[in-house]
Amino acid sequence: MASKKKNERPSTGPSQHLIERIHYLRTLLKNLPDTLPLDPPSHQSTYHFFLAEEDVEERGVFGAVSHSLEITFRQQHDGLIHFEERGQRLEEGLIKMLKDGVKKMTDGDRKAFEDAWLERLIQCAKADGATTVKNKQKGPELKPSEKPAKKKQRTLEKPIEINTSDSGEDSETHLPHKSSTHSANPPNPTEIDVQPPQTMVPKRLKQQTLKISKDTRTEEEKRVAMLKRMREAEQKQAEYEEKQERLKQEQQDRKRMLARERQKRHREKAKEEKEAAVRLGEKESTKDSDNVNNVLMRGADAEKAVEPMDKRDVAEVSRAGYEEWRERRNGTLGGAKRERAERTNWFHAFLFPPIERAMRKAGWSEAYAVKILQKEAPHIYTHLHKGTIHKWKEPGSKTHAWSESTLKKIKNRHALTGSGRTGALTRYPDVVAAIKKSLLDLRRSGMIVNVLIARSVMMGHIQEMHPEILTSHFQCTEWYVRSFLQSAMNWSPRVGTRAAAKLPADADEQCERAFFRLAYALHWNNIPPKLLINVDQQGMYVLPNCSTTWETTGVKQVDVVAKEEKRAYTVLVGSTSVGDILPFQVVWGGKTAASLPKEDAPGMADARRHGFHFAFAASESSPRSHFSTLKTMKEYIEEVIQPYIDKIITEDDKLTKDQTAILFIDAYPVHTGKEFRAYIFKDHPNIILIFVPANCTGKFQPADVGLQRPIKHMLKQSLFEWMARVHQEQIANGAQPEEIKLTTSLPKLRDASVAGLVRVYDYMKTTRGERLIKKSWEKCIAKEYNLSPECLTSRQTHTALRNYLKRTQSLMRRSDREPALLWA
Missing domain, CATH: 1.10.287 (Helix Hairpins)
Known part of the structure; x- marks a missing residue:
């Protein structure tokens, strides 16, 4: 029976090999070229080798030694070290620091130190010209592991061939087998560098020839x-x-x-x-009870x-909103009865963020992350297993990231949403593709897609392509349609935010034609960009209205005040391509001046100073209509547009009193009506009307593209601040909670709107507001052109205009007798 091998003793210090390599480095440093300065004064030397205790505590021994060497030798871009001096600092200070460091290092650190620094210092010393002392009595410089023990000298049967080199390695030996024949005459000692005695060769390498190969690397x-x-x-x-x-x-x-x-x-x-x-009847004393x-x-x-939360409680909370679905589905058509959710949705917004933090804290170790979670929230993550988290990671043992499917689930907060599952239609991809295309086309056209409409589309495709799918077990119910829309389409119920206006098929061509009309008018009539004015109407409710409100969960009847609130006013916003904003016109419903805000309303003095115009619509169709009429448009031209044109002419000495301007407006019925166009031609012949192409305002009208939303947002914020002040005054006057009410008085709300309009106008006059207006014009794009003044007046635009006029005559529909009636 073989004896057991004794366990190897752990290393208690650096190896003899490492110490001898350090001694070899010292030998090289002692023989650096004489051209280097010898022991320069301390204030001129940059070589100071020592290990600070605080550095060792912070970085470790290996890190402290590396840090000291990096600072002292000032690392070069080529990665080489160049010695700048010689003497005791290198021969003793450096060697002492290295010896002290390797004594305290671990075996792994010593190996890394030898590869990263020691061999590197040896190679760089040789590169700088350091050599070992040569004599005929000493053998070649060998690594410590190659140095043989001292023995009685004997004469070699064959001489040693030595080839010195400046290679990066200390020396490499190649010992071929002894030749069967011997040379009769010994070689001349002058033909070789060194002829060591027989004792320099280990016993196991007797009668072999030692040959040092030359390193041929660059x-x-x-x-x-x-x-x-x-x-x-x-x-x-x-x-x-x-x-x-x-x-x-x-x-x-x-x-x-x-x-x-x-x-x-x-x-x-x-x-x-x-x-x-x-x-046993032993009662505690009062003193003991206070222990x-x-x-x-x-x-x-x-x-x-306190009992931990049940697994099904966590699952129920993570899948909130599906209670009605389970209640209606349980037991139907012979299905299983499931009163409560059993599987937890770990991608819930309140469950997954702690998992993410735990994984990063644990270095992406699933087991360690589960321990952290179960320690921080044992009532919630007790049932989470490390295998579950492992399936969410990117495949690979060393990856520190979630998989693509997991990221999609995290974004959707659910494993079903956007997963692409189609259930019973999985084996019919052609049907799924046809259904998805039909539903997407409906939404592109602006049509409402609810469960009933989606089910009718799905049933039509199924009955036409694969009617055998419909069985007693699958009827494409509304519950299946909801799941299909959620998983296959990645849709969710959304509230409509704007009316869909379908762009015409040739929208780009129409907008390009409008662009060239503007460029032609600017160039032909020498109109500066400051007199290119865009005007648009936007409606504002006096109170924010909505059909939904926050109430107690589960309440069947919810009372809402002002649910059908339709009272509003119209604001005419005018701007130019250079970033100027024109005074607002505010149109209210009614037939007399009593329908307008009072002169003592908050902000009215500033509004009058800015040039605001308040008008009543006097609509013939409806007395409460606040939309622009022919009356209000004439007043807007007289009170806002013409004064602005006169102001620009006065400020610019190069412009004459009959300077022409452009009014760029949308195709609103009042704007395109014969009466308004005749009024412009007769009373304001210096104004050219150019219309935004029909149904293209969202693409080519600056007010719609970039100004409507920020202006409405600022007006709503001003209204909310006013409402907050009203509530604060009611509370300060001692009103009880049930007595605090929101005013619905139209005169009060009308007066409260003035200050918000002044606030918006003041913002638009600032540098930020000017940049916002310019950006709105730049975002009106038709093919490769936009409505910025640089693009409208550039040479490239004029060249393109000439080429466009050669292809079409659509810009020349203006008659000489009607110069102000421009092109619809």
């Missing part, structure tokens, strides 16, 4: 190899430190877990002893009495 190859060894050493060191840190953390967690278990057993034992004492340990014990018992 300096670049040597440098690349050295940098590669350094990177590998640094990577090994980082992996080793990461592993040690993880093991240390796991050990601490284990200690804490064992401590909790011991405390738990202690508390259970104390509780049993207390119950036994009570059964701190007893108080803490009672608190621990109370905490233990």
Whole structure:
């Protein structure tokens, strides 16, 4: 029976090989070229080798040595070290620091230090001209592992062939077998560099020839190899430190877990002893009842009495909103009865963020992350398993990221949404593709798609393509349609935000034609961009109206005040391509001036100073209509447009009193009506009307593209601030909670709107507002053109205009007798 092999003793210090390599480095440093300065004064030298205790504590021994060497030798871009002096600082100070460092390093750090620094210093010393002392009595410089023990000298049967080189390695030996024949005449000692005695060759290498090969690598190859060894050493060191840190953390967690278990057993034992004492009739004294340990014990018992949340409770909360679906589905058509949810949706918005944080804290270790979660929230994550988290990760043992499907589930907050599951239609991809295309086409056209409409579309495709799908077990119910829309289409119920206006098929061509009309008018009439004005109407409700409100969950009847609120006013917003904003016209419903805000309304003085115009619509069709009429448009031209044109002419000396301007407006019936166009031609011949193509306002009208939304948002914020002040005044006057009401008085709401309009106008006059207006014009794009003044007046635009006029005559529909009636 073979004897057991003794366990190897752990290393207690650096190896003899490492120490001898350090001694070899010292030999090289002693023989650096004489051209280097010898022991320069301390204030001129940059070589100071020492290990600071705080640096060792922060970085470790290997890190401290590396940091000291990097600072001292000032690393070059080529990765090489160049010695700048010679003397005691290198021969003693550097060597002493290296010896002290390797004594305190671990075996792994010593290996990394030798590869990353020691061999590198040796190679760089040789590259700078350091050599070992040569004589005929000494053998070649060998690595410590190759140095033989001293023996009685004998004459070699064959001489040693030595070929010295400046290679990056110390020396490499190639020992061929002894030749069968011997030379009769010994070689001349002058033909070889060294002829060592027989005792220099190990016993096992007797009668063999020692030959040192020459390193044929280039300096670049040597440098690349050295940098590669350094990177590998640094990577090994980082992996080793990461592993040690993880093991240390796991050990601490284990200690804490064992401590909790011991405390738990202690508390259970104390509780049993207390119950036994009570059964025996032993009563605690008042002093004992006030004992701190007893108080803490009672608190621990109370905490233990709290039962952890049941697994089904967590699943029920994570799948909130599906209770009605389960209630209606249970037991139907012979299906299973499932009163409560059993599987937890871990992608819930309140469940997955802690999982994400735990994974990053645990270094993407599933088991360690589960421990962290169960420690922080044991009532919630008790049933989470490390295998579940492993399935969410990107495939690969060293990946630190979630898979693509997991990221999609995280974004949708559910495993079903956007998953692509189609249930009973899985085996019929052609039917699924046809259904999806039909539903997408309906939404592109602006049609409402609800469950009934979607079910009719799906039933039509199924009955036409594969009617055999419909059986007693599958009828494409409304519940299936909802699941299909959620999983296959990645849709969810959304509230409509705007009316859909279908762009014409040739929208780009129409907008391009409008662009060239503007460019032609600007060029032909010498109109500056400041006189290119766009005007648009936008409606604002006096109160924010909505059919939904927040109320107690489960209430069947919800009373809403002002549900059908339709009272509103119209604001005419005018702007230019250079960023100017024109005074607002505010149109209210009614037939007299009594329908307008009062002169003492908050902000009215500033509004009049800015040039605002308040008008009543006097509509013939409806007395409450607040939309622009022919009356209000004439007033807008007289009170806002013409004064602005006169102001620009006055400020610019190059412009004459009959300077032409462009009014760029949409195809609103009042704008395109014969009466308004005749009024412009007769009373304001210096104004050219150019219309935005029909149904293209969302694409080519600056007010719709970039100004409507921010202006409405600021007006709503001003209204909310006013409402908050009203409520604050009511509370300050002693009103009870049930007496606090929201005013619905139209005169009060009308007066409150003025201050908000002034606030918006003041913002638009600032630098930020000017940039917003310019950007709105730039975003009006037709093919490769936009409505910025630079594009409208560029040479490229004029060249393209000439080529466009050669292809079409659509810009020449204006008659000489009607110069102001421009092209619809």
